[in-house]
Amino acid sequence: MKYFLSTFSAAFICITGCAEQIETEVPLSVPEGSDVEMELVTSDVVVGWGMAFLPDGSLLVTERSGELFHVKEGKGSKVAGLPEIRAGGQGGLLDVILHPNYEETGWIYFSYSSPEGAQPGSNTAIMRAKLEDGRLVEQETVYKATPNSERGHHFGSRMAFDEEGMLYFSIGDRGDRDVNPQDITRDGGKIYRIHDDGTIPEDNPFVDEDGAKKAIFSYGHRNPQGMAIHPETGEVWIHEHGPRGGDEINIVKKGANYGWPVVTYGINYSGTSITDKTSMPGMEAPFFFWVPSIAPSGMAFVTSDRYPQWKGSLLVGALRFAYLERLEIEDGEVVKREKLLDGQGRLRDVRQGPDGYLYVSLEGRGIYRILPE
Structure with missing residues (x-):
């Protein structure tokens, strides 16, 4: 079965006249111990909407305001x-x-x-x-x-x-x-x-x-x-x-x-x-599906050996709650949800780079590299 919805549990009722909503069934967990560490790549981008990695290891980042940045060695120059x-x-x-x-x-x-x-x-x-x-x-x-x-x-x-x-x-x-x-x-x-x-x-x-x-x-x-x-x-x-x-x-x-x-x-x-x-x-x-909404942003599958515990997971940013969500998928169903980078900021994009590292764009902060544990 390709979709996830096995039982209609955990429903709640809205205000009078509103239809019943079915709450997302898989609970959101928080990893034990310290949160994931990050390393700043550049702070020159304010709202980095999308990212693309060039063969020389540099990075193209779009700025929603209408600017394209070419990031080399931490410095973003406008294209x-x-x-x-x-x-x-x-x-x-x-x-x-x-x-x-x-x-x-x-x-x-x-x-x-x-x-x-x-x-x-x-x-x-x-x-x-x-x-x-x-x-x-x-x-x-x-x-x-x-x-x-x-x-x-x-x-x-x-x-x-x-x-x-x-x-x-x-x-x-x-x-x-x-x-x-x-x-x-x-x-x-x-x-x-x-x-x-x-x-x-x-x-x-x-x-x-x-x-x-x-x-x-x-x-x-x-x-x-x-x-x-x-x-x-x-x-x-x-x-x-x-x-x-x-x-x-x-x-x-x-x-x-x-x-x-x-x-x-x-x-x-x-x-x-x-x-x-x-x-x-x-x-x-x-x-x-998510109820309540997380306002999803960015999307990447983890294939890198740098993150063995996450390999095969799907990563999705949550603009509304300012975290990165990791979803484990087994036999065509989401079996686990995990909250990462909690409170670090509104996460607009997530990509896996050709170097195997994961990169995220945080609104108002810049581009960061996620470091393996």
């Missing part, structure tokens, strides 16, 4: 030549990743809130470029969501390349939950799959659907801000923000509907009900 970015709310310069054959191609991919288009506001764009002498050159837009919106939230924006070299990325519902997520003719509330140059794979699920956005791979998502490739299965895993409760981990399947907002474990921020349904035929159940 020139960025496109026009409409930073504000949850928008700005967001994720950054390298082409899987970066040393041959030189392509760097980044996501951002772009004002390009006829409508006012912005929407998520994916661009690739090359880094030469501290400047981005040969810029190419490989996807731009439409229409623009004046709303400042739910841009999604995480990216990952699969083992076949396909680029997956997320775009949130842009705050228009009643229209975008369930409509495949509209951008928003989707996971997308394209070739590295932006062309559409012939086997994408909706290429033959009239009016459909051909890049869509799955739909019915709210705001996916975590994405990672499973190191053994090659599956694309995501996490996404729920409303008040109902943050989810999902394993992305071709053409699948993940239900938002028709089904959810969350409620409105006001405490009122969105729906009384947590499942429906034809809609994918989450692999795991």
